[in-house]
Amino acid sequence: MPDQNPRDIDEWHLGIEGGDPRPRPPAPSPGPPPPPSLSDDRLDVPIYVMTIEHFGWAAIALYAMLTRLGGLGLRPLNSIEASQALFARDMTTKGLALMATEPRASGWIDPLRAGLMLAFGASDYGARIIAAMFGLLLIGAAFAMRRHLGRAGALAFATMLTLSPTLTWFSRSTSAAIPAIALVVVALALMFAMAGGGDTLKVAGIAVAIALALTAEAIVFPIAAMFLAILILMGLFELFFRRHPVIGMRVWWERRSAQLIFCLAIAAGVFVVFESALGRRNLLLPMLFGAMQQWTPVLHPDLRGGLDFYLPALAFYEFAIVTAAVLGALAFMTFQLRRRIAAVAFLWTIFSALFFFADPARRHDWLVMMIVPAALLGAALIDLIHRTEAWRVVRYPILALALLTFYVQLATNFVHVAPDPSEASWAHHMLLFWTDPATTTIAEQEFSHDERAVTDRGTVFFAEDGPVARWYLRDLKPADSAADADLVVAPTSAEKHPNLLQTYDFTLDERWDPSLATLTPSAALRYFFFQRAWGDVTGTEVRVDQKSPTPPAVAAPTPTASPSITETPTPETSNTPTPTPEASSTPTAETTTSAMESPAAAPTPEIPPASTASP
Numbered sequence: 001m002p003d004q005n006p007r008d009i010d011e012w013h014l015g016i017e018g019g020d021p022r023p024r025p026p027a028p029s030p031g032p033p034p035p036p037s038l039s040d041d042r043l044d045v046p047i048y049v050m051t052i053e054h055f056g057w058a059a060i061a062l063y064a065m066l067t068r069l070g071g072l073g074l075r076p077l078n079s080i081e082a083s084q085a086l087f088a089r090d091m092t093t094k095g096l097a098l099m100a101t102e103p104r105a106s107g108w109i110d111p112l113r114a115g116l117m118l119a120f121g122a123s124d125y126g127a128r129i130i131a132a133m134f135g136l137l138l139i140g141a142a143f144a145m146r147r148h149l150g151r152a153g154a155l156a157f158a159t160m161l162t163l164s165p166t167l168t169w170f171s172r173s174t175s176a177a178i179p180a181i182a183l184v185v186v187a188l189a190l191m192f193a194m195a196g197g198g199d200t201l202k203v204a205g206i207a208v209a210i211a212l213a214l215t216a217e218a219i220v221f222p223i224a225a226m227f228l229a230i231l232i233l234m235g236l237f238e239l240f241f242r243r244h245p246v247i248g249m250r251v252w253w254e255r256r257s258a259q260l261i262f263c264l265a266i267a268a269g270v271f272v273v274f275e276s277a278l279g280r281r282n283l284l285l286p287m288l289f290g291a292m293q294q295w296t297p298v299l300h301p302d303l304r305g306g307l308d309f310y311l312p313a314l315a316f317y318e319f320a321i322v323t324a325a326v327l328g329a330l331a332f333m334t335f336q337l338r339r340r341i342a343a344v345a346f347l348w349t350i351f352s353a354l355f356f357f358a359d360p361a362r363r364h365d366w367l368v369m370m371i372v373p374a375a376l377l378g379a380a381l382i383d384l385i386h387r388t389e390a391w392r393v394v395r396y397p398i399l400a401l402a403l404l405t406f407y408v409q410l411a412t413n414f415v416h417v418a419p420d421p422s423e424a425s426w427a428h429h430m431l432l433f434w435t436d437p438a439t440t441t442i443a444e445q446e447f448s449h450d451e452r453a454v455t456d457r458g459t460v461f462f463a464e465d466g467p468v469a470r471w472y473l474r475d476l477k478p479a480d481s482a483a484d485a486d487l488v489v490a491p492t493s494a495e496k497h498p499n500l501l502q503t504y505d506f507t508l509d510e511r512w513d514p515s516l517a518t519l520t521p522s523a524a525l526r527y528f529f530f531q532r533a534w535g536d537v538t539g540t541e542v543r544v545d546q547k548s549p550t551p552p553a554v555a556a557p558t559p560t561a562s563p564s565i566t567e568t569p570t571p572e573t574s575n576t577p578t579p580t581p582e583a584s585s586t587p588t589a590e591t592t593t594s595a596m597e598s599p600a601a602a603p604t605p606e607i608p609p610a611s612t613a614s615p
Helices: 038-042 053-071 079-094 097-100 109-120 124-143 151-163 165-173 177-196 200-216 219-241 244-277 284-295 303-316 319-333 338-358 365-387 393-416 441-454 469-474 521-530 589-597
Strands: 459-462 489-491 501-513 537-549
Touching: 038 489, 053 165, 053 469, 079 097, 079 109, 079 124, 079 284, 079 469, 097 109, 109 219, 124 151, 124 165, 124 177, 124 200, 151 165, 151 365, 151 393, 165 177, 165 393, 177 200, 177 219, 177 338, 177 365, 200 219, 200 365, 200 441, 219 244, 219 338, 303 319, 303 365, 303 521, 319 338, 319 365, 319 393, 338 365, 441 469, 441 501, 441 537, 469 501
Parallel strands: 459 489
Antiparallel strands: 489 537, 501 537
């Protein structure tokens, strides 16, 4: 019987039937793993994951620094800025005691500006750097509101603040309104941050921010009153529409009473220190002065005048923020916006608009007090829309408004930065902020040229005493009179002094009064795209006389008698006539002149030989 496979033929098994019965070598065992590459492992570690939100904040930060810090000296200082810069420069030599003579001076902005000038020198850049830094802080405060405003809402809020032509303009000035509103927003952000749990650092930050805002600008007192009214209204809402309001109030008081007292104590201490200028001035005087200055005009409201003053800038420059704020107010009133921060923004916007439109005392930098709450309300609406499918459509009009705002911002802050008197009247470029006199670029150039012409040791006399001329000729020594000065700044109608080396007539500043009553649709389009004025422009003409040094008076010579000269003849000069004793007498001036006039009339005397001549 033939040999059979030891396996049963009927047994099912895996493998190849038949084939080579030779045994296969075992598979080689895997060797030890290669050592890890430490260089690759270190270089492949992810450091940071970039998202759309991160990219947005990085772009906002970079653009904000460029528009706030770049070219702060691009436009010359106007009269208000020059006055503040001169006050800070005087403080570098006279100290804080100078603040006792100026109750409107800020208790910490002016000393800080003086310190910067003392360290880095007086310049346009140094005069405006404080407002620029607080303009960046205002944008940074939007980042602190991400938790309560929403991530998209915080990005929208920061973008509107960054692109705002008005905020950019006054962040590039010496206005105290920018530090004041920045500190108000910082205090608001810290208050919302304390809702999740407060600590000592946040309480101290709120107190310091409030105190510094009040001492920076007196207009913050009405803003503080608005926030007090907002707290009262929100408390009444809790009382009437919430369950168990008394219990909630008692719980809040038990948890927050110590923090409230601590905050008020710090705020009062910081306020007293800075408002009194470290004890250099009376505390009641600036407080009473500021309160009366801000509140007395409101007793006689002028709503129409306020609308005529503020509406042109809101319509031509801040149309994006105004549109977002109006839609946000409608969404709040229709109960679409239910966030507490939206309620605060809505009430703050309404109160600010009513107060500043009714206030007869008006300033263009007070526009920021209305723009910031309006931007906050619009940002709350954008965050709401961003959470819905409507964002796919709404984002395109929002982008269009942002691009138009970007165009206006560049045109107003980096193109037409100062008036140009050489432009034709029909093509004059003017900004809406130039209802106050704006210094021309020609004025700065002429003052710089005149200062170089007389060197830094020259003297100047200001017959036309203005802060702009004193600022740009600050390195020259003031003279007591025009006769003693090397330069004389005077009106063009003033009488010219003698001995003038050269004289210059130029336009110092220009201003205009834009009126909505005379605005036509075509003029509105020309102004929006080209900033061409639709009203009359007026200017101030000045003259700078550079005097030449007075030549010294030359005295006429007094005629004197010539001394008697007796010449001893030599052999070589034997033919030279020797005067006789009669002729050797000293002639007078008259006879000398007569002899010169008629030399032939005098006879030549006979001269003896030289050998017999007496010495």
